[in-house]
Amino acid sequence: MIDRNFTKALPVLFGFFVMGFCDVVGIATSYIKNDFSLSETVAGFIPSMVFIWFLLISIPSAMAMNRFGRKKIVQVSNIITLAGMLIPFFHYSLVTSMAGFVLLGIGNTMLQVSLNPLLTNVVSQQKLTSMLTTGQVVKAVSSFCGPFIAAFAASLFGSWQYLFPTYAAITLVSMLWLMFTEIPEETAGTDSSSMKAAFSILKDKTILLLFLGIFFIVGVDVGTNTIAPKLLIERAGLDLQQASFGSSVYFLCRTAGALLGSILLVKMNDVAYFRTNIILALAAVAAMSFASGTAFILVLVGATGFFCSSIFSIIYSQAMKARPDKTNEISGLMIMGVCGGAVIPPLMGMLADAVGNQNGSVMVIGACLCYLAAASFILGKGQAARR
DSSP: OOOHHHHHHHHHHHHHHHGHHHHHHHHOOOOOOOHOOOOHHHHHTHHHHHHHHHHHHHHHHHHHHHHHHHHHHHHHHHHHHHHHHHHHHHOSSSHHHHHHHHHHHHHHHHHHHHHHHHHHTTTTTGGHHHHHHHHHHHHHHHHHHHHHHHHHHHTTTTGGGGHHHHHHHHHHHHHHHHHSSSSOOOOOOOOOOOOHHHHHHGGGGHHHHHHHHHHHHHHHHHHHHHHHHHHHHHHOOOOHHHHHHHHHHHHHHHHHHHHHHHHHTTTHHHHHHHHHHHHHHHHHHHHTTTTTTTHHHHHHHHHHHHOOOOOOOHHHHHHHHHOGGGGHHHHHHHHHHGGHHHHHHHHHHHHHHHHHHHHHHHHHHHHHHHHHHHHHHHHHHHHHOOO
């Protein structure tokens, strides 16, 4: 007999597939840069159209959850995402593409703020890290499919933009499935927390450490996704359509890593797993600075995705466990950290232009991983002190 809570968790987990749509900005940046002849610096701001909203509206979205409930905010996010996916399809220009990514960013911010806590309504705290990692597996599958859908659309229909109506249809399915599923909802309207009260939680040194961890791991994720095709073009001489395979390899390995993590984290210590994987990811990125040839670059890009795959869910669950009394506010703060995806790629583009090659971008990703490695050791000391 199938567990009822598991069946209720299924539409929530499917929502993570929609969450993965924001990662399409990596390969879309390469297509848009090529279509409109943009510089590296200008193209570096394209991901910002998506990820800047994590900085601006994460906390307001958390406050809205307190008033209206998690499920309602998830559904509003689906409507906004649906609109964002249709705009650049009906009229493709730099302006409409940016408008579509803005709406995708707003919808994705609200989705990430509300969907992660909604999962706590249908799973126990003991299973939270594992289920959040399972959600990341679903998200990674979505991210993996994006470059393939774009390449398939470009080869079959002559336009990669057919990716957009495909994403719109999937969003509609997710919205309807959740609509017709009864999920135990927290009582809305009883929490009077303000934005000031939410930000005051950052005074907790552990929460601040984890917030910055989210900032840098998302920067690594978006940055590696963005740089993968560029490295293959620059160092292996591939054209854009061939180089887009680099993003797919990254997401395939991230999917495999998240799947393995969802199994291992049921038994293993979260922080020890975090530390081991981030050190291995740092080694892969260090090797990326001198890598050449298609195979070697793909191995290093894949290794980075594999070893970084479970870090977001570990950091997020550590924050939720640290302050279970402030679940909505913690979710808002942690998802605000996703704005790292808006800050890191422009820095990569600027440094790449300054250096004259993609080693500038690799250095920025390496710096992010250095912080995460240090954070893993600080968290480990904190765990040891509590024993």
